[in-house]
Amino acid sequence: MADLTSDFLGIKSPNPFWLASAPPTDKEYNVRRAFEAGWGGVVWKTLGEEGPPVVNVNGPRYGAIWGADRRLLGLNNIELITDRDLYTNLEEIKRVKADYPDRAIIVSIMVPCEEESWKKILPLVEDTGADGIELNFGCPHGMSERGMGSAVGQVPEYIEMVTRWCKQYYSKPVIVKLTPNITDIRKPATAAKMGGADAVSLINTINSITHVDLDLMAPEPTIDGKGSHGGYCGPAVKPIALSMVSEIARHPETRGLPISGIGGVTTWRDAAEFMVLGAGNVQVCTAAMTYGFKVVQEMISGLSQWMDEKGYESTADFVGKAVPNVTDWQYLNLNYVTKARIDQDACIKCGRCYAACEDTSHQAIAMKEGRVFEVMDDECVACNLCVNVCPVEDCITMVEMPKGDTDPRTGRQVGDYANWTTHPNNPMSVKAAE
Amino acid sequence: MTNSPLTPGIVPGRLPADEIARGFSDLHPPMDQHEAQVAADRCYFCHDAPCMTACPTSIDIPLFIRQISTGTPEAAAKTIFDQNILGGMCARVCPTETLCEEACVRMTAEGDPVEIGRLQRHATDTLMAKNTHPYARAAATGKTVAVVGAGPAGLACAHRLAMKGHDVVMFDARPKPGGLNEFGIAAYKSTNDFAQKEVDWLLSIGGIKVETGRALGSGLDLNQLQQDYDAVFLGIGLAGVNALGVPGADLDGVADAVDFISDLRQSDDLSKLPVGRNVVVIGGGMTAVDAAVQSRLLGADSVTIAYRRGADRMGASQFERDLAASKGVRILTNLQPVAVHGDGAATEMELEYTTEEGSRLIGTGETVRIPADQVFRAIGQALEGELAGLEIRKGKIAVGENGRTTLPGVWAGGDCALGGEDLTVTAVAQGRDAAEDIHTHLTN
Numbered sequence: 001m002a003d004l005t006s007d008f009l010g011i012k013s014p015n016p017f018w019l020a021s022a023p024p025t026d027k028e029y030n031v032r033r034a035f036e037a038g039w040g041g042v043v044w045k046t047l048g049e050e051g052p053p054v055v056n057v058n059g060p061r062y063g064a065i066w067g068a069d070r071r072l073l074g075l076n077n078i079e080l081i082t083d084r085d086l087y088t089n090l091e092e093i094k095r096v097k098a099d100y101p102d103r104a105i106i107v108s109i110m111v112p113c114e115e116e117s118w119k120k121i122l123p124l125v126e127d128t129g130a131d132g133i134e135l136n137f138g139c140p141h142g143m144s145e146r147g148m149g150s151a152v153g154q155v156p157e158y159i160e161m162v163t164r165w166c167k168q169y170y171s172k173p174v175i176v177k178l179t180p181n182i183t184d185i186r187k188p189a190t191a192a193k194m195g196g197a198d199a200v201s202l203i204n205t206i207n208s209i210t211h212v213d214l215d216l217m218a219p220e221p222t223i224d225g226k227g228s229h230g231g232y233c234g235p236a237v238k239p240i241a242l243s244m245v246s247e248i249a250r251h252p253e254t255r256g257l258p259i260s261g262i263g264g265v266t267t268w269r270d271a272a273e274f275m276v277l278g279a280g281n282v283q284v285c286t287a288a289m290t291y292g293f294k295v296v297q298e299m300i301s302g303l304s305q306w307m308d309e310k311g312y313e314s315t316a317d318f319v320g321k322a323v324p325n326v327t328d329w330q331y332l333n334l335n336y337v338t339k340a341r342i343d344q345d346a347c348i349k350c351g352r353c354y355a356a357c358e359d360t361s362h363q364a365i366a367m368k369e370g371r372v373f374e375v376m377d378d379e380c381v382a383c384n385l386c387v388n389v390c391p392v393e394d395c396i397t398m399v400e401m402p403k404g405d406t407d408p409r410t411g412r413q414v415g416d417y418a419n420w421t422t423h424p425n426n427p428m429s430v431k432a433a434e
Numbered sequence: 435m436t437n438s439p440l441t442p443g444i445v446p447g448r449l450p451a452d453e454i455a456r457g458f459s460d461l462h463p464p465m466d467q468h469e470a471q472v473a474a475d476r477c478y479f480c481h482d483a484p485c486m487t488a489c490p491t492s493i494d495i496p497l498f499i500r501q502i503s504t505g506t507p508e509a510a511a512k513t514i515f516d517q518n519i520l521g522g523m524c525a526r527v528c529p530t531e532t533l534c535e536e537a538c539v540r541m542t543a544e545g546d547p548v549e550i551g552r553l554q555r556h557a558t559d560t561l562m563a564k565n566t567h568p569y570a571r572a573a574a575t576g577k578t579v580a581v582v583g584a585g586p587a588g589l590a591c592a593h594r595l596a597m598k599g600h601d602v603v604m605f606d607a608r609p610k611p612g613g614l615n616e617f618g619i620a621a622y623k624s625t626n627d628f629a630q631k632e633v634d635w636l637l638s639i640g641g642i643k644v645e646t647g648r649a650l651g652s653g654l655d656l657n658q659l660q661q662d663y664d665a666v667f668l669g670i671g672l673a674g675v676n677a678l679g680v681p682g683a684d685l686d687g688v689a690d691a692v693d694f695i696s697d698l699r700q701s702d703d704l705s706k707l708p709v710g711r712n713v714v715v716i717g718g719g720m721t722a723v724d725a726a727v728q729s730r731l732l733g734a735d736s737v738t739i740a741y742r743r744g745a746d747r748m749g750a751s752q753f754e755r756d757l758a759a760s761k762g763v764r765i766l767t768n769l770q771p772v773a774v775h776g777d778g779a780a781t782e783m784e785l786e787y788t789t790e791e792g793s794r795l796i797g798t799g800e801t802v803r804i805p806a807d808q809v810f811r812a813i814g815q816a817l818e819g820e821l822a823g824l825e826i827r828k829g830k831i832a833v834g835e836n837g838r839t840t841l842p843g844v845w846a847g848g849d850c851a852l853g854g855e856d857l858t859v860t861a862v863a864q865g866r867d868a869a870e871d872i873h874t875h876l877t878n
Binding site: 068069070348349350351352354355367371391392 | 471472475476478479480481482483484539540542543
């Protein structure tokens with residue numbers, strides 16, 4: 001069986017599945033249960049400064065969106081950092097780490113952007129024996145109004161400054177957690193690297209309003225008739241997270257910087273996707289909050305089976321393997337021609353491909369006698385919408401046209417690789433030397 | 435009450451009252467909000483949906499299910515009623531397994547269709563529970579239409595006509611309106627007096643006068659109706675019952691299944707309704723199954739359906755046959771009635787084995803006798819009434835497009851008219867379409 005052991009920044013854990021800094025990791029009781037269930041590590045819920053802890057709302061903290069059968073697709077959260085005393089947390093961390101030396105414990109921290117504040121808390125954290133720290137520069141609600149969380153993550157200079165302090169006053173790995181509430185994730189990631197960060201973790205949650213109560217005329221979750229944006233997470237944010245992870249993994253300034261992937265990881269497959277895009281491990285929250293800690297068992301067995309099938313002996317064998325295939329649009333092969341093919345045996349005749357193509361795309365599917373749906377190659381631009389709306393997996397596939405064949409839509413032969421940079425329609429195209 | 439399933443003869447109270455009540459509870463119980471949500475989520479919102487094509491009234495099923503899933507079952511009900519004003523009853527009695535649900539693409543995908551019938555009930559029940567009528571009448575046209583027969587066809591026709599601004603006088607032979615919905619279907623398909631409630635709700639649109647106790651040839655004359663009204667719609671059903679035509683058919687204990695079903699529906703205490711110890715139902719349609727299953731539910735010890743042809747020719751759907759089997763009804767096929775035996779009252783049913791050559795039925799000469807103190811005829815109904823002037827074809831009123839008969843100003847629909855299956859939903863479609871045609875005729 002494949003070896004799932006993970007070595008992230010020298011921090012060993014029996015598998016690459018960590019619980020993210022969030023409600024599930026707020027206290028000893030939960031973390032012990034998580035370790036018993038099999039989680040490889042946890043990032044302890046964010047600690048704040050010494051003194052009276054923050055307070056949370058006493059109304060609902062979460063909002064959600066659902067798919068069919070009320071499957072939770074996205075969760076939104078207005079909970080703040082830990083609302084428990086700093087020293088209680090520190091004592092618990094120390095105890096749990098002592099009892100679970102083989103598991104990773106990272107401590108998430110958020111204190112004001114003042115050197116003194118960091119200088120004060122870091123030795124206390126160091127004393128717990130935890131394996132590293134994660135700087136919470138991502139939390140988008142509440143704490144950001146106080147100049148912390150995503151308010152720091154949105155200013156690369158602050159990221160670099162605080163990271164530098166942490167590297168100065170703390171001896172173990174420093175992970176910088178990034179907010180997605182920015183336009184270019186490469187900027188904060190570069191700043192973290194400049195500050196000396198050992199790794200970045202991303203994404204933190206996204207500013208969001210999940211619903212509006214149409215009777216109260218107020219956003220949900222609604223607190224006494226008012227609502228505030230929350231942080232969005234869960235399966236719905238995974239595509240955004242994957243893209244941001246890949247950006248950092250392939251950007252010249254940040255390439256090679258270790259990444260802890262976060263954002264909607266729900267199954268082993270999600271984890272594998274983050275990892276092949278460059279994440280050394282993954283952090284999970286919503287899946288655990290939805291299904292309980294037991295979900296990690298499926299992640300472990302699934303990743304392990306896939307690794308065996310593919311012949312990967314350790315996670316390092318596949319981390320970053322898809323990064324070279326993430327490119328800019330301009331380099332995509334414009335001579336790669338595919339056509340949709342409908343497997344008539346698998347087709348259940350719902351006609352969704354037809355409706356989608358006829359109403360919103362290229363009128364490339366014919367509806368024939370007996371509800372037989374067929375692709376018209378001379379109209380099909382291979383947009384893939386029919387594949388996406390078909391309820392039956394693999395019923396519709398995109399089939400590549402062999403080189404040299406004539407595309408009935410364009411009347412042109414399928415040629416060799418050629419992209420936009422040299423295309424005649426591109427006013428900026430690179431002309432061959434005359 | 436000391437009777438049991440084994441008490442000889444035809445007696446009431448074979449089972450404790452609570453057991454009878456349990457047996458006659460809703461066959462397809464209503465869905466609660468959660469069940470409806472889960473069921474609605476399964477609909478794929480197909481293009482040109484096959485379920486909609488399969489529905490004789492062409493209800494926009496994907497749309498109404500989507501309306502349920504978005505929390506607007508009232509709008510869903512309106513979508514249903516636009517096409518089928520008796521959508522509440524059809525949700526209960528339609529053989530969905532041979533109509534919309536058979537056509538559902540989920541059948542192809544998983545062999546398990548979206549529960550369209552129960553979802554329809556969820557929507558229509560929700561709207562009807564509000565005790566408001568969703569339709570208003572158009573400005574009065576000054577025209578009056580006679581609708582003969584207050585069954586599904588007549589009711590659908592009358593409602594659509596009233597909606598268009600016409601006045602309607604609806605006649606029915608029975609003491610109350612509803613037709614087969616009220617008198618002719620199994621009690622577990624229409625519980626809590628739903629049929630009458632639905633009629634009341636339908637009539638609340640206004641403009642429909644109901645006169646009971648009147649039928650063609652019994653207080654009504656077709657020619658007179660033609661003269662007195664601007665148009666006439668006939669939805670008189672099939673009031674006669676085909677005879678058994680074998681020796682002993684007049685013995686005590688031999689009865690029409692439709693009468694048994696009607697008595698059952700009108701009974702306010704089923705534990706007082708007598709049923710045989712050994713019941714034999716002759717026939718193979720829905721009526722046969724309704725009579726057989728209900729006999730079992732009343733406590734008959736043995737109930738047998740005997741059908742003269744093979745199972746594949748039975749009018750009752752597979753679902754209905756499975757239902758019968760699950761209630762302990764024995765279904766025998768390729769057996770035709772030869773005689774009912776008994777001294778004054780039936781004691782045995784004699785049947786002859788048959789074979790089929792193509793569509794030809796051949797008696798083999800070999801017979802069998804099975805105990806029978808009650809024998810129900812369910813071998814089909816026949817057109818009845820004074821219908822002079824109308825062309826009758828294949829035992830039914832011949833109709834053209836939209837139910838036009840051979841007499842000017844006279845339309846017909848439902849079981850009495852030729853064409854379409856003898857189903858509530860088909861009757862509704864025909865009544866509705868005739869009303870539209872009458873409206874066009876009267877306003878052009």
